[in-house]
Ligand SMILES: O=C(O)COP(=O)(O)O
C-alpha cells in the first residue's frame with residue numbers, strides 16, 4: 001500500500017490535474033531526437049537519449065540549453081542558443097505527433113471521468129506544442145482546462161498553475177490532486193499545499209520517484225483510483 005504522507009487514505013479529491021511529458025505521453029524519444037538533429041545541424045556531437053531524457057522537465061528552453069552545454073544548470077552563449085533554438089523547434093514540430101500515450105492513460109482518464117472527478121492538464125511544455133499534441137493523440141476531450149508552460153506568468157515548480165486550476169474548478173487546494181512524474185511536480189504541489197502522486201515510468205532527471213516528497217507512487221493512472229474518493 002503506498003504511503004500517503006500528509007492526508008488520510010483515501011484522499012478526498014474533487015479535481016485531478018495531470019502532467020503531460022512523462023505522465024500522459026512518452027515524449028522523450030521525440031524530444032531527444034529533435035535535440036540530436038539540432039546538435040547534428042550545428043556540428044555538435046550527438047548525446048545519448050537517456051541523458052537527453054534527464055534534461056526534460058523545465059520546458060524546451062532548458063532542454064536546449066542543457067543539450068548545448070551538457071550541464072543541468074549552465075547557460076550557453078546567447079548567440080549559440082538563439083541560433084540553435086529555432087533549429088530544435090523545426091525538428092520537434094516535425095516529430096511532435098509521433099509521441100505515444102503511456103499504458104493505462106486512457107483507462108485511467110475514463111475511470112476518473114466516470115467516477116465524477118474533474119480533470120485538467122498542467123505542463124511545462126509551451127502551448128504551441130501542448131495544444132496540437134493533446135488533440136493529435138485524442139486526449140483534449142478529457143480536460144476542462146490545460147495550463148501550458150507559457151499560459152501563466154509562472155510554471156512548475158512554482159505553485160501558480162495549481163492555484164489557478166483550483167480556482168478554475170472552484171475547489172479548495174487540498175481537494176486538487178496533482179499526478180506527475182518529477183521533482184517540478186512535487187515541489188509545485190508542496191508549495192501549493194495540494195496532494196501529489198507520481199508515476200515511476202516518467203522523466204525525473206534520471207532519479208527514482210521514490211526519492212521525492214510525494215504522497216504516493218502509483219504504477220499507472222488507474223492505480224490512483226483506490227487511493228482517493230470524490231469529495
Ligand atoms: O516540457 C517539459 O520540459 C516538461 O513538461 P511536463 O511539465 O509536461 O513534464
Ligand SMILES: [Mg+2]
Pocket residue numbers: 019020021022023057180181182202203
Ligand atoms: Mg513530466
